[in-house]
Amino acid sequence: MLMGSIGFQMLMFYLVNWPDRDIQRYSWQVISQTISIFCAVLLFQGCNGLVEEHFIKGSSPPMEVAVDMGQMLFWLTCMQIVLAVTSGALNEYFGAEPDMEKVELNLKSWSVLFSHVAGFATINAWGSIQQEYFSGSPLQALMVVPIGYTGLIIIYHFFDIVREHVSHMDDDVKDEFEEKWDEETEEAENDVAGLSLSFLTVQALRFAISGLLPNQEGNESSSDAFSHSSRQCHILMGCGVGFFVLSISVVNLERLWEEPSKRMERVIEILNNYFTFGLSWCFFYGVRWGMSAARFTDENALLMVSIALFLSVVSFLTIFILDKVEDNHLFGEDSEIAEGATEKMISGLGILIGFSWEQSFDTAVDVVAEGLKHECPPLISKMVMSVILVLIVFPAWRIYILPMERELSEEMTEEGGKKALLKQYAQQHFDLFLHNATDEDDLDKAHLLMKRHRRNAHGLQHPGHGVPSGLKHLMVTSSGIVEVDAPEEHDRQEKQGEKKKRKNAAHQKDLAVSLLGP
Template sequence: MGSVGLLLIYHIFDIIRERIAHMDDGEKDEYEEKWDEETEEAENDVAGLSMSFLTVQAMRFAISGILPNQEGLEPWGAAISHTPHQCHLLMGCGFIFFLLSMAVLNSERIVETPERLERVIEILNNYLTFGLSWCLFYGVRWRISATHFTHENALLMVAIALFLSAVSFLFIFVLDKVEDNHLFGEDAEIAEGATEKIITGLGILIGFSWEQSFDTAVDVVAEGLRHLAPPTFSKMVMSICLVMIVFPAWRFYILPTEREISEAPGTEMTKGKTNG
């Protein structure tokens, strides 16, 4: 139901964007094309992220018998009591997500995707990649939590984020070297596609782990300041402070770098402009 609802909403907004783009001169210029492209990409990410999260929530409940709350959190007693078998089952589900994503990738190479299904395939790819990352994240979280090395939730989340970051960066470094040196062969498209999927999944996994860590830290700080201000107000102030720190870095460094890369010769965007 969620996926059908999202696709319906996206279709409605797509119609609205098309009408706005053709409202002035009856044509869709380069900037309007870019606006539509970036909006659809964001919508696809939201669909993949939300649906994969709900799916993994259901998997966690099926494996452990404990239903997490809307933020994916479990009661502390339940969070530190998962067995190694449950952890391995959840990470195994992540492996199934990976195999399914490879099947979709290979089918795209073998059979030409109809234009009307391209966006559905893109959302499906996001769904499977995010699903892999969620399963790995919660599987590792269960395993580390079960060691009972700390009873502080914020410290636990930082430890999980550091562990996942270290392991993921190591794997990404090795896989990147393997791909750069064509160790699978010059024409090993399937192996290279699998490598890119794993690297993407690990990158998302790092983001998930630190997002959860920061979210827990904000909750802890807000509760600690309860005697000075309501937690909701403290969270709002901290969010504003984070935006003031992050936005300049994004605007003056990350965005120009991303534009430079996207406009470099050989990129998909440049190829599209050349072909056009």
């Protein structure tokens, strides 16, 4: 675990500082997904262990299902309450007007964490029904998926009614913070549905392929885990490719549908998450079956770390290839389908890496807890370790990692691309001033051009507009007095820039940044 973690961390140092901004963005996304899933699983597993010990152990199947369903409702309700508070929707009760930028960051961090915790609680709840009442055949196991979807939609509808009621309690109008609460909560609920329903589907697929239904957590006995053939591994990974193809179909459906209703938008988003998570689950368990069957080790912890390292290397190599394909437009300049497929595959691979390292962390905590069983009950030690690790990791993720991921993701938008370009010019401006060999005339020119780039990035108007005609912006140079950055020239350059605007703001990284160029 130590060797694998250090190796992964050093690999991340290379990738987050890679010259290609897309690779940086994908790397930060992987780190963010890994840590959020890690924190969520630790919290849920620690709480779930105590619940099973005190409420489920020795009880009847109906009682077990009822407790698991109650735990799912508990985490879904916690998610609603936490997002309501962090969004600023309840600021009139707390007497503070929050800053929207800080609200968005806080909301995203808590949304991701609680959506994953609630997602694993939902897997556990519907999984208990799958284990107790629908384990007779793969088709029966698959029937839990539509049942689970219907149940979640009913729960979501109830929460939506509550949110609407709370939003209209004060002034009967939804302000921007209440809108943000509703938007982010629905997105988190969609993640919960996609994560849980895809896992239940892959459980049924594994049942159909191997003839064995894994337990609620997706684990098999040692003898069963080492018994899978290469053919079974290939079939399961082929199912992952099928999920990928279906996810592309959903993306294209979303683009072709001009004005879908709000309900249909939500169904499409859930399907989008469902197929993306399904791709990751299939690839993860397919590789796990293959490496378990290789029998190079009987130690579960070593096996999990090896799987995580293997998937990380293969996934990042694939991401590099797909990024080069997209950058070089090998499928054509205007191939939206190819771009959507590339983004979807990279997203699935990022989630896959997060899943694989989550399993390693979870196994490591189990091993340590088992080693301390003579000093402390494993359930207590696991809960304590989980809380301590989350208290250390979550603030670092919230303060440093998530903002970096959001900043790089925003560069994909037109506005974000302009700001990213402005930062590159500002850095060059800074370097020019620090370098003692920079000519004074070059500094003057760089400063004027820096102001132009700032206006472009923020959409500001040239200060010469509205000034009486005849006034000009002049600069004294060694070759004489010249007119620079006139409003008319500025407008002409803006129009030319619009014509040459790249289709994707992410390609801004290919633009030569020079304040001293012609």
